[in-house]
Amino acid sequence: MKNVDQNTITQAVLERMGDMPDARLKTILTSLVHHLHDFARDVTLSEEEWMHAIQFLTRTGQKCDDKRQEFILLSDVLGLSMLTVAMNNQKPPGCTEATVFGPFFVEDAPIVPLGGDVAQGAPGQPCTVSGRVVGSHGQAVAHAQLEVWQADEEGFYDVQRPELHALQARARLQADSEGRFHFNTIVAEAYPIPTDGPVGELLRATGRHPWRPAHLHFMIKAPGFETLITHVFRNGDKYLESDAVFGVRESLIADWVKQPDGNTQLHFDFVLNESHD
Numbered sequence: 355m356k357n358v359d360q361n362t363i364t365q366a367v368l369e370r371m372g373d374m375p376d377a378r379l380k381t382i383l384t385s386l387v388h389h390l391h392d393f394a395r396d397v398t399l400s401e402e403e404w405m406h407a408i409q410f411l412t413r414t415g416q417k418c419d420d421k422r423q424e425f426i427l428l429s430d431v432l433g434l435s436m437l438t439v440a441m442n443n444q445k446p447p448g449c450t451e452a453t454v455f456g457p458f459f460v461e462d463a464p465i466v467p468l469g470g471d472v473a474q475g476a477p478g479q480p481c482t483v484s485g486r487v488v489g490s491h492g493q494a495v496a497h498a499q500l501e502v503w504q505a506d507e508e509g510f511y512d513v514q515r516p517e518l519h520a521l522q523a524r525a526r527l528q529a530d531s532e533g534r535f536h537f538n539t540i541v542a543e544a545y546p547i548p549t550d551g552p553v554g555e556l557l558r559a560t561g562r563h564p565w566r567p568a569h570l571h572f573m574i575k576a577p578g579f580e581t582l583i584t585h586v587f588r589n590g591d592k593y594l595e596s597d598a599v600f601g602v603r604e605s606l607i608a609d610w611v612k613q614p615d616g617n618t619q620l621h622f623d624f625v626l627n628e629s630h631d
């Protein structure tokens with residue numbers, strides 16, 4: 355097709371993709387082209403703005419390495435990550451809700467026995483975490499596998515500290531035969547997501563703060579159940595209403611109770627959804 359104009363270009367692109375063998379890819383790309391073209395027409399995108407966006411995305415890619423995923427961060431602050439989580443994790447009432455994965459998960463975290471130390475030297479106030487993993491009928495999920503990870507009291511994950519030679523404040527644990535777990539760690543504190551890259555530019559340009567309310571990450575797996583990726587948030591945190599990545603759910607907020615001996619205790623029970631495949 356020759357002589358496309360600002361209206362006929364959309365159909366021209368879609369016709370060029372007409373023979374795609376992968377039906378799902380065709381659905382996704384067709385919708386993407388429609389929305390992208392409508393967006394450009396809607397804002398009457400200038401050539402300078404188009405180039406600005408290309409350069410922004412280029413810098414986003416250049417900021418990525420094996421420890422830094424700026425594209426996930428971009429998806430997070432635009433609400434795309436949470437939208438995808440919300441659409442794909444609709445569970446029966448009573449099941450623990452999911453939230454964003456975030457960019458700081460690391461495979462093969464240290465295996466820690468129940469009652470062990472997850473912090474491994476990370477700076478922070480002592481905290482004991484306990485709870486139980488059950489199914490949607492209240493039945494114990496025996497030997498559920500838990501992965502936990504968190505920032506330290508200065509707001510950094512271990513992977514953000516190049517001086518460290520070992521992982522800190524993350525672990526893999528196995529619940530007991532009743533689904534119960536407990537471990538020692540440090541109190542999670544609110545922290546800003548990284549702002550030294552293009553996502554930081556975007557937040558500044560849009561007048562947004564980068565803070566996430568204090569939370570502890572969990573990924574829980576057990577045969578016969580859907581994997582749960584979630585956080586527990588600390589009640590009272592001043593960023594609960596304005597999380598930079600839109601991840602807070604009321605049902606995931608818990609009291610982190612300071613004890614007279616200075617230790618903080620968190621208790622949280624997780625309800626997994628049975629898998630049906």
Ligand code: BEZ
Nearest residue numbers: 430455456457458547599
């Ligand atoms: C996190 O909670 O680790 C996180 C989530 C989204 C963006 C940045 C950090």
Ligand code: FE
Nearest residue numbers: 456505569571
């Ligand atoms: Fe986090």
